Amino acid sequence: MRSGAGRAGAVALLLVMIAGFCAPLLTALEGQNPSDFNGDLVDGNNGGNPYGSFGGVNGSHWFGVEPGTGRDLFALVVYGLRTTILIALAATVVSVIIGTAVGMSMGYLGGWFETVLGRFVDFMFGFPTLLFLIALQLIVPSDIPKPVVLAVVLAAFGWVGTARLIHTQTRQLAAREFIDAARASGTPLRRVLVGELLPNLIGTLAVVVALSFPATVAVSAGLSFLGVGIGADTPDLGVLIGSSITWTYTGADAGYLIFPSIVLLLIVLGATLLGDALRDAFDVRTEENAR
Amino acid sequence: MVELGKNGEHGGSRHAVHTSPLLDQQPVLSLRDLQVTFRGTSGPVPAVNGVTLEAHAGQVVAIVGESGSGKSATALASMGLLPDSATVTGSVLVEGTDLNAIPEKQRVPLRGSSIAMIFQDALAALNPYRTVGRQIIDAYRLHHDVDKRTARERAVEVLDRVGIRDATRRVDDYPHEFSGGMRQRAMIAMAVVNDPTILIADEPTTALDVTVQRQVLDLLTGLTDDLGMALVLITHDLGVVAEVADQIAVMYAGRIVESGSVLDIFDHPAHPYTQALLGATPNLETSGRLAAIPGVPASGTNLPSGCPFHPRCAFAAEVGEACRTKRPVLELRPGTPAHRAACHFTTDRELPDA
Amino acid sequence: MTSYIARRLVVSLLVLLAISFCVFMLFYSGPSDPARVMCGKPCQPERLTQVKHFMGTDKNAFVQWLDFLKGLFVGRTYGTGAEAAHCSAPCFGFSFDQRQSVTNLIWSRLPVTASLALGGAAVSLLVGMTLGPLAAIFRGRWPDALVRGGSLFLVATPAYLLGLLGILLFGFQLNVVPVSGYVALTDSPVDWAWHLVLPWCVIGLINAAGYARFARNQMLDELGSDHLLAQRATGAPKRTVRRAARRGVWVPITTLFGLDLAMLLSGSIFTERVFSMHGIGDLLIGGVSSHDLGIVVGTALFGAALIIVGNLVVDIVQGSIDPRVRRG
Ligand SMILES: Nc1ncnc2c1ncn2[C@@H]1O[C@H](COP(=O)(O)OP(=O)(O)O)[C@@H](O)[C@H]1O
Ligand code: SF4
Numbered sequence: 001m002r003s004g005a006g007r008a009g010a011v012a013l014l015l016v017m018i019a020g021f022c023a024p025l026l027t028a029l030e031g032q033n034p035s036d037f038n039g040d041l042v043d044g045n046n047g048g049n050p051y052g053s054f055g056g057v058n059g060s061h062w063f064g065v066e067p068g069t070g071r072d073l074f075a076l077v078v079y080g081l082r083t084t085i086l087i088a089l090a091a092t093v094v095s096v097i098i099g100t101a102v103g104m105s106m107g108y109l110g111g112w113f114e115t116v117l118g119r120f121v122d123f124m125f126g127f128p129t130l131l132f133l134i135a136l137q138l139i140v141p142s143d144i145p146k147p148v149v150l151a152v153v154l155a156a157f158g159w160v161g162t163a164r165l166i167h168t169q170t171r172q173l174a175a176r177e178f179i180d181a182a183r184a185s186g187t188p189l190r191r192v193l194v195g196e197l198l199p200n201l202i203g204t205l206a207v208v209v210a211l212s213f214p215a216t217v218a219v220s221a222g223l224s225f226l227g228v229g230i231g232a233d234t235p236d237l238g239v240l241i242g243s244s245i246t247w248t249y250t251g252a253d254a255g256y257l258i259f260p261s262i263v264l265l266l267i268v269l270g271a272t273l274l275g276d277a278l279r280d281a282f283d284v285r286t287e288e289n290a291r
Numbered sequence: 292m293v294e295l296g297k298n299g300e301h302g303g304s305r306h307a308v309h310t311s312p313l314l315d316q317q318p319v320l321s322l323r324d325l326q327v328t329f330r331g332t333s334g335p336v337p338a339v340n341g342v343t344l345e346a347h348a349g350q351v352v353a354i355v356g357e358s359g360s361g362k363s364a365t366a367l368a369s370m371g372l373l374p375d376s377a378t379v380t381g382s383v384l385v386e387g388t389d390l391n392a393i394p395e396k397q398r399v400p401l402r403g404s405s406i407a408m409i410f411q412d413a414l415a416a417l418n419p420y421r422t423v424g425r426q427i428i429d430a431y432r433l434h435h436d437v438d439k440r441t442a443r444e445r446a447v448e449v450l451d452r453v454g455i456r457d458a459t460r461r462v463d464d465y466p467h468e469f470s471g472g473m474r475q476r477a478m479i480a481m482a483v484v485n486d487p488t489i490l491i492a493d494e495p496t497t498a499l500d501v502t503v504q505r506q507v508l509d510l511l512t513g514l515t516d517d518l519g520m521a522l523v524l525i526t527h528d529l530g531v532v533a534e535v536a537d538q539i540a541v542m543y544a545g546r547i548v549e550s551g552s553v554l555d556i557f558d559h560p561a562h563p564y565t566q567a568l569l570g571a572t573p574n575l576e577t578s579g580r581l582a583a584i585p586g587v588p589a590s591g592t593n594l595p596s597g598c599p600f601h602p603r604c605a606f607a608a609e610v611g612e613a614c615r616t617k618r619p620v621l622e623l624r625p626g627t628p629a630h631r632a633a634c635h636f637t638t639d640r641e642l643p644d645a
Numbered sequence: 646m647t648s649y650i651a652r653r654l655v656v657s658l659l660v661l662l663a664i665s666f667c668v669f670m671l672f673y674s675g676p677s678d679p680a681r682v683m684c685g686k687p688c689q690p691e692r693l694t695q696v697k698h699f700m701g702t703d704k705n706a707f708v709q710w711l712d713f714l715k716g717l718f719v720g721r722t723y724g725t726g727a728e729a730a731h732c733s734a735p736c737f738g739f740s741f742d743q744r745q746s747v748t749n750l751i752w753s754r755l756p757v758t759a760s761l762a763l764g765g766a767a768v769s770l771l772v773g774m775t776l777g778p779l780a781a782i783f784r785g786r787w788p789d790a791l792v793r794g795g796s797l798f799l800v801a802t803p804a805y806l807l808g809l810l811g812i813l814l815f816g817f818q819l820n821v822v823p824v825s826g827y828v829a830l831t832d833s834p835v836d837w838a839w840h841l842v843l844p845w846c847v848i849g850l851i852n853a854a855g856y857a858r859f860a861r862n863q864m865l866d867e868l869g870s871d872h873l874l875a876q877r878a879t880g881a882p883k884r885t886v887r888r889a890a891r892r893g894v895w896v897p898i899t900t901l902f903g904l905d906l907a908m909l910l911s912g913s914i915f916t917e918r919v920f921s922m923h924g925i926g927d928l929l930i931g932g933v934s935s936h937d938l939g940i941v942v943g944t945a946l947f948g949a950a951l952i953i954v955g956n957l958v959v960d961i962v963q964g965s966i967d968p969r970v971r972r973g
């Protein structure tokens with residue numbers, strides 16, 4: 001039953017990812033694009049609300065149109081999906097690599113290195129990261145593309161959880177005999193790390209990736225939602241959801257809020273279900289079920 | 292309520308005092324054909340398979356067997372404390388009442404006052420968030436309608452009896468502030484504070500070092516004498532029981548394979564497993580383990596046909612097919628009052644000396 | 646115990662010092678000079694020099710950091726003469742945009758964020774500590790499946806999505822609770838609570854998911870523990886033992902709570918936005934949009950200080966409820 005949920009999560013995640021990567025293809029199929037303004041589809045006398053039910057859903061506008069501008073919502077969602085996924089994917093990959101490197105070297109080298117870094121990691125774990133993610137937006141030079149900035153800062157703060165987990169696992173593994181044996185037989189340190197430890201950490205890494213990806217998606221979209229991530233001109237799920245609030249308050253049709261929300265929910269839920277199933281399968285103890 | 296004596300000396304052999312079991316009295320604890328089966332993820336796991344055992348007041352009955360032989364399951368079944376995943380059949384007669392036949396509600400008041408238990412790991416068995424005194428007081432007040440002050444006095448008294456020095460002060464300590472041996476004593480105090488008729492001690496000395504082991508054993512036998520309770524002493528170590536037990540039951544794969552008095556078991560073992568255990572018995576003084584028994588212990592999920600011991604038995608070849616096909620039953624040895632063994636080889640002969 | 650607290654206090658102060666140092670090096674030596682923003686466009690060079698001097702950004706980042714620290718303890722005055730602006734201790738900086746000390750700004754926003762975070766914390770602990778142990782007691786049966794499934798869902802769901810869905814459902818469809826705005830506790834306690842019901846539930850439920858999962862596993866450990874078995878062996882009924890088990894879950898929960906303070910704060914940032922409440926998160930975001938470095942640095946450091954002090958309190962509380970924590 002639990003792996004059934006995991007499988008469902010994997011399928012949902014896969015579908016959404018494919019939709020994101022095939023954004024141009026899908027919008028071509030629909031016959032729309034995310035940048036065309038369609039003033040004729042919104043009712044200027046009614047605060048710019050789309051004509052028609054469900055925010056203007058019909059055969060040529062699958063998710064309806066954006067209030068005010070009349071841009072095609074389906075196109076905005078799939079292009080936004082692509083932005084969100086790419087940023088989160090890049091940030092996850094980088095942060096997992098950093099976290100793995102830090103965690104492995106801590107667990108393997110030990111000594112003061114482990115102590116000092118351990119303190120730092122512990123400290124970062126309870127740190128109000130979001131505040132600084134927001135604050136940092138102010139000082140990054142404006143000539144660097146926003147998606148890159150976002151991916152970099154997310155990675156810079158995202159590696160901590162991975163480092164903690166990999167550290168614990170490495171220490172357990174290193175305590176086992178075969179690592180000692182490899183060292184005794186004169187294999188160089190680097191070879192031991194890469195050749196013996198890494199394969200044993202594969203399961204853990206799969207879990208870490210599957211669980212930190214949705215978290216990164218949520219934060220990345222969250223920053224854009226708050227208006228301090230991607231600029232409003234780039235299609236992004238967070239931006240869409242953020243700008244939908246105002247419309248929701250003015251009583252516009254909920255479609256503008258619901259379509260991007262459901263897609264975002266599909267990514268995070270899908271990946272979390274998958275990650276949870278992987279965690280059970282690989283028997284990895286993450287923070288909250290470890291303590 | 293039996294008055295607790297002051298902390299006295301309880302060294303030496305008990306056999307001088309209890310040369311014969313008090314057979315004229317009714318046993319205070321009587322297990323009859325006890326069976327325990329756990330619901331495992333891949334089918335039922337039989338842990339205890341028809342154990343019959345009696346314990347009389349003032350008597351020490353030892354249950355001996357390798358780890359996994361079903362000793363703890365027997366103990367917990369006797370207390371009615373097995374998890375819901377276990378099915379228990381047979382009867383557990385505590386002073387005539389079958390614990391296994393009455394609902395949990397009626398068992399609760401019997402625990403602690405009629406039948407009590409102590410565990411191997413005292414640090415784990417004591418609540419880390421409560422003082423030692425508080426835990427003893429709580430236990431006492433479950434069975435005695437007294438105010439906190441009276442209960443506290445009683446706690447100090449019991450702590451003193453089990454040999455905690457400066458008990459008036461230590462009563463307010465937390466378990467982690469006690470040493471290993473003291474924790475064991477505190478746990479014993481918690482178990483005997485209500486003067487139980489029966490005390491089950493599940494490997495009470497396994498986690499301790501040799502000198503402390505000796506002290507704890509002396510304490511337990513002393514309490515048995517003072518309180519007139521029956522002590523069921525569970526251990527995987529025959530050496531531990533040599534000087535303290537009156538009766539011994541040897542368990543293998545959930546069954547009793549041999550039982551009898553200490554002399555029966557030590558001087559005339561009638562089961563190859565018992566003999567092997569004797570060979571593997573470390574000496575209390577030297578604590579050196581001699582020879583381990585070769586082979587893998589049988590378990591509920593991996594139960595050999597016939598005699599469960601046959602894959603490890605040195606005599607199986609001599610007996611032949613019977614050992615592999617026919618399960619030997621526990622039979623009274625001729626010419627003895629209570630020496631029983633379950634072995635095809637020894638039904639009509641003695642075991643040769645090891 | 647006192648020396649334990651003293652030691653933790655010193656460590657916390659050092660950490661705060663280090664954070665503020667890093668922040669100043671990072672934010673005040675970058676290329677984006679806040680004076681340029683203040684100066685406006687077009688900006689004459691002599692005007693820029695004036696503004697820089699007024700704001701104190703003509704000094705290097707390290708000196709500015711020292712000025713900031715000094716301001717924290719004795720307050721500081723920007724500029725001289727008629728234009729002078731005073732910022733009294735503890736001075737978290739000055740917003741030249743709004744001509745107000747950041748401390749005042751934070752102070753005026755604090756009730757909102759505090760109401761959100763504390764109420765959310767209460768809901769999350771209540772829900773998590775009720776459902777988690779319940780799931781453990783019913784392990785493998787439907788209440789367990791429900792709690793586990795529900796918490797998995799909530800752990801994954803971003804706070805802003807849950808908030809928006811809550812507004813859609815309870816605010817617009819069912820029309821039972823107000824969906825935006827904050828009413829001060831001192832104005833009307835009833836309206837205050839009424840406006841906070843939905844936000845509390847959002848923050849509370851999101852965080853409760855973690856507590857429920859954790860409390861469930863912890864409760865399972867407790868229920869399987871020797872000390873509860875030993876307690877039952879003394880004749881304690883199941884109910885008494887379960888109560889003891891629940892108490893055993895509270896101690897490690899406080900550790901988790903300490904770690905979650907930061908999450909609580911971020912939860913309230915999103916919730917402020919969703920429910921149009923003007924708390925500290927809103928202040929920070931406003932500072933970013935208006936390029937007000939004083940506000941941004943001040944609120945970020947204030948937030949960090951809040952979390953560190955919160956963790957200190959949690960540590961001390963834990964030291965007093967868990968007898969095993971070393972009292973050096
Ligand atoms: N809770 C349980 N669930 C399933 N099997 C169990 C459980 N407890 C014990 N067993 C099994 O029952 C058998 C006897 O265990 P136990 O009574 O603990 O042995 P002993 O105390 O002699 O070491 C073992 O095979 C063990 O695996
Ligand atoms: S019955 Fe056979 S196998 Fe079993 S103990 Fe006796 S001789 Fe050995």
Ligand SMILES: [Mg+2]
Binds near residue numbers: 359362493494
């Ligand atoms: Mg055992």
